[in-house]
Amino acid sequence: MPVLHLTIFISLLLAVIFIVCFAAESWRKKGSSTDRSALLPLLEDDEFEPSTKDQTKNDSL
DSSP: OHHHHHHHHHHHHHHHHHHHHHHHHHHHTTTSOHHHHHHGGGHHHHOOOOOHHHHHHHHHO
């Protein structure tokens, strides 16, 4: 029986830790959505930076 009590205690402790971490994370990122945060690594790929060849072509025009 003590093993059953210990198992229940540990599982309740893990559930409470999960709920606290989930609430803290959702409170911290209240302004952003899951889709936006999932696409954040792609932001740098979408930015256009002209190369030196493009700049020289534009300067000569």
